[in-house]
Structures are given as structure tokens and as C-alpha cells.
Amino acid sequence: MTFRSEFLARLEARGFIHQLTDAQGLDDLAAREPIRAYIGFDCTAPSLHVGHLTQIMMLRHLQQSGHKPVVIMGGGTTRIGDPSGRDTSRMLLSDADIAANMASIKAVFERFLTFGDGPTDAIMINNADWLDGLEYIPFLREVGRHFSINRMLTFDSVKLRLDREQPLTFLEFNYMILQAYDFMELYRRHGVRLQMGGSDQWGNIVNGIELTRRIEGGELFGLTTPLLTTADGAKMGKTAGGAVWLNEDQLSHYDYWQFWRNTHDADVGRFLKLFTDLPLDEIARLEALGGAEINEAKKVLANAVTTLARGAEAAEAAAETARRTFEEGTAGTDLPRLTASGALPLVDALVGLGFAASKGEARRLIKQGGARVDGEKIVDEAHVLTIGNGSVKISAGKKHHGLVEPA
RNA sequence: GGAGGGGUGGCCGAGCGGUCAAUGGCAGCAGACUGUAAAUCUGCCGGGUUUUCCCUACGUUGGUUCAAAUCCAACCCCCUCCA
Secondary structure: OOOOOHHHHHHHHOOOOEEEEEEHHHHHHHHHHEEEEEEEOOOOOOOEEEHHHHHHHHHHHHHOOOOEEEEEEEOOOOOOOOOOOOOOOOOOOOOHHHHHHHHHHHHHHHHHHOOOOOOOOEEEEOOHHHHHOOOOOHHHHHHHHOOOOOOOOHOOHHHHHHHHOOOOOOHHHHHHHHHHHHHHHHHHHHOOOOEEEEEEHHHHHHHHHHHHHHHOOOOOOEEOOOOOEEOOOOOOOEEEOOEEEEOOOOOHHHHHHHHHOOOOOHHHHHHHHHOOOOOHHHHHHHHHOOOHHHHHHHHHHHHHHHHHOOOHOOOOOHHHHHHHHHHOOOOOOOOOEEEEEEEEEEHHHHHHOOOOOOOHHHHHHHOOOOOEEOOOHHHHHHOOEOOOOOOOEEEEEOEEEEEEEEO
């Protein structure tokens, strides 16, 4: 359908919309008045990763179209663990871990959203505020009676586990109830009308809408984004080294930039729309580039996305390092580095720079011709570097480059 | 509580007394070809060590044996059915 509201029109044009509970109703509402919409984030790790980026960008578009983003930190729900999309239970995190993670995650949002007290300023709320104080019996009487087990069993998050004969604890089984309760509580406390999330959250979102309608008579809306996979079907945001973290203390600016620079051809257009603010006609132009020229589009993508998450300076530095390293074959300043003095076995340098997980792997790398020192291929596993006064460039394969510098 | 089935490397999944660091698949890494892409082909893929050597590993702990992922016992956890 064609949306009248700027918000939905934008999301639609950029490929954010997968499912919508009441497209017409939400469109009318968003066209008529500023709305408050929320997305919840788990605090299971000290940083969000690029898999969360779709959600964050959606809040950004919300704010840019004149609405108010509400970021929910799952301080309470993380103590339960969301079974959605998982076939095994999460480890239970300690409260201290959760608090530390939450503090670490918060900072990222400030790069994407403007927080404050104004009408369209974003706010951040911890659902522990109301979940921690819940009393069991009163909660069951108020909320629990609106959930039928029969129906809960049909939700994907539960069904998947049951079908695969994998355990689902009662603790986890309650997650969807608490998330539904969140939505209602946000409606009560802050007048939030819309919950957004990944497609795996559909069930949880619908539950919240239903619950609020029954108890409060309020009309709420839900919107989910498509599950994001790369062109070859892999889940977004996982690389060899693990997740692609948004926090810079978890992943260097350069590596973050490189992740985007290495986007598959087929994904470039989609990613530009989802993860950057570039105008659509500009994206159409970039997307149309064929052959080797699409590399230009990838650089634009990497620059734009890195600027958002890490700042313009970080993006420029990473881009410059990449240019020097890959196009000139020299070395940029942003590369991973290692200091040493005197004699350093190449194997140790490779391990020290993080290019190999063990010495055995480093040896293997050398044996197979993947290791280079100052651009020169080394096949001697026992090669020893002599660190004098200049830095030495170490390469592992075509993509990993680093520097060993004198101490 | 009872009966049965099961817990193997990042994941899936074989093995069921030596020839097992453990078949196969996926994922991953490197090489060739390229465009820091994809596809394809080749090699590698527990750790250490200049190597037919040592460590660690098949839920946990003990035991049998010259020898155990493989047999036995106890325990822990999971699944199914019964109560």
C-alpha cells in the first residue's frame, strides 16, 4: 500500500517493513500526530552488534519523521532470557553482568538518536523498573488469566523448541508474557502506541497488543522487520572473529569499516537503504554500478555506516588506511599493531596480531602461502622477524594486514 | 517415582575394545581465478613441538583391561511414555 505518513513511507521505501498489524490504522495515526514507539534490546552482551542495526536505524527514521523513540533496555527481561530464535537456553546472566552490559550498550544509541526532554527526543527506559517489583499472585491474576497455554504453545518461539524436542524451561516460557506486559506498561506510563522489532518478535508483539486491548482497551500497533541475511544466506553480522560489534571497545573502527567494505555485491543496495541515511536516488545510482565499479558503492556504504556508528573521523581514518593498504600496498595507520623488539618469530607475530588463533594455525598459514612480510611471501615456518627501527607490515591472506613496530 | 532413549570437536552427525585426534556434512581459514564480491577448483581445519613425539578431548567420577569415545558402576543433565 501507499503510506501517507512520512514515517511509514520511509520505512517502506527503504525495505524495513515485514509485517504490520494494522497498516491503515497506524498510517492514519502517524500521519495525524506524533507517536511514541519502542524497541526492546536485550542486555546479554556488552555491546549490540550489526544485527541490531536495523532496529536502531528504524528508531532513527522514527525520530527524523517527527516521532518519539523509546528505547527499552531489557534489564528485567534479560534475567529471563528470550527463547525466540534460539534452540537452546541462554546462560543465566548475573545481575551485575546485566548492569554492566546495559551501561556499555547505552552509549551506542547516542550516536544514532537525540536524547532529551523535547517532544521528539528519544528516551531510554529499563523494564526492570516495573518487572522487578512484580508480585507473583497479583500479576497472575491481572495478566496471567489473559494468556491461554493452548495459544502460547502455538507461538514459534515455543513451538520450535517443542518440535525439536529441546527443553524450554518455565522461566523462558514466561518471557513472552513479560514482554507483552512491557508493551502494556509502556502504554500506561508513556503512551507508547507502537512496538517494532525483528520478525522473530512478532509473537511477542502481538501478545502485547492483545493484552493491552483486553485490560486497558487501548489500541496498539506492531511492526516487524524482515530477518536480515546476507546474499549467501548467512545470518547478518557474524564473521570469523565473531559478531560485528557496534562498540569500539569490542571491535576497532578499521575492522568495522572493513566489514562493510566486504559486503557482497548483491547486498549493497539493500544495505545502503537500511543502514545509511543516503537519499534513495543516490542509492539507486550506486546500486546500478556494475562489475568492479560496485566497489565504489561499497566504499560509500562503509564510510556512511562507520560515520554513523563511530563518527566521521573514525570513518575517514579507516577509509584512508584501507586505501593505503589495499590500493597502494603500503600500510595505513589504523591497522592492528603489535610492538616488539629484537627477534620475533613470524608465527608469534601472526598470533599476536590476532590473525591466527594458535601457533599451529599460524604455521599452517605460512605453509600454505598466506603469510607475507612487507608484501613478500614467506613460506618458511621458522622465519624470524628482526625488528629494527622501522615497522614491519605483516599480512595474513589478502585481507588481514597489521604492523609490528619497534617498542 | 517407574520404564525406555540419549549426552561425541564451533554446529549437525557417524563410530560402539586397539588400526580414533575420532568418517561425513555445514561453518571457518589459505591458495588459484578475480574486483578487498560471488561462483568454482585445491589444500588445511584440537594444542604444542622441526614430529611417525608429547599433551588435552568423546556429560562427570571411579573401575575392568596390556589397551576404552567404545565394556561396567555411580552420579549429573536432556528427551519420550507411564504415575
